[in-house]
Amino acid sequence: MVLAVSTALFKLKIYPQYHPFIAKFGFNLFMAQPLLYRDVADINSSLIREGANMKLVTVVIKPFKLEDVREALSSIGIQGLTVTEVKGFGRQKGHAELYRGAEYSVNFLPKVKIDIAIADDQLDEVVDVISKAAYTGKIGDGKIFVAELQRVIRIRTGETDEAAL
Template sequence: MRKLTKIDIVTRPNKLEELKEALNEIGVQGMTVSQVYGCGLQKGHKEVYRGREYSINLVPKVKIETVICEVPVKDVLEAAQRVLKTGEPGDGKIFIYDVENAVRIRTGEEGDKAIMDEK
């Protein structure tokens, strides 16, 4: 069984399509995308609504989760950084985890077979 690695990318919503294309080009086959809210160095911003100022502490982001075994982690990091880096606060974060196991529910396949394309 090959090593499984989970990669979570949290970034700007407007970069999602470009990121999906870049990951598909390097062979990333599957991903889960969630709309999330968060704050980091940006610390949110202030908005005025009906004459009152409000602090918006949580900024809309997207979270892309994928588990890989064939595509090198380095390639995923390079592709993501190439697409997502603007040099401004809010570009996001990438988290990398070791995955102990994965199970395809329908067939019971485990490990790398559970995340590989069925042929």
């Protein structure tokens, strides 16, 4: 059983420095604990979920709403975000435009994608603020996607997880 778990940990690239229990008490003590894992998926979910108290919020909105959303997020203490200019379509499915007398269709509309890494307890407030700031009431206002973050590392200081946000 210990060999199977050791092999599973190695395959998952979970080393002592990456798991709080192992870092605090040592790998040998960790291996001596009774294990109730049925398979590698159980080990994966139990060991890697330490960062599950962080979320990655991805927002796709109309470009002219970017400054409103940024100001709203700053007002609640969000200190960092990443912005990318993107193109896409949803239910809008593009539109027709006229250029020098010729009509052509624009299938991909310009949008702005914002990525924000936050602590789990900030999620409801962040989603609410973004929803209000990006709202126009018209088709194409955008979408908010929320995903769990397993790990965050600030490169300069080596801080990890919530301390790195």
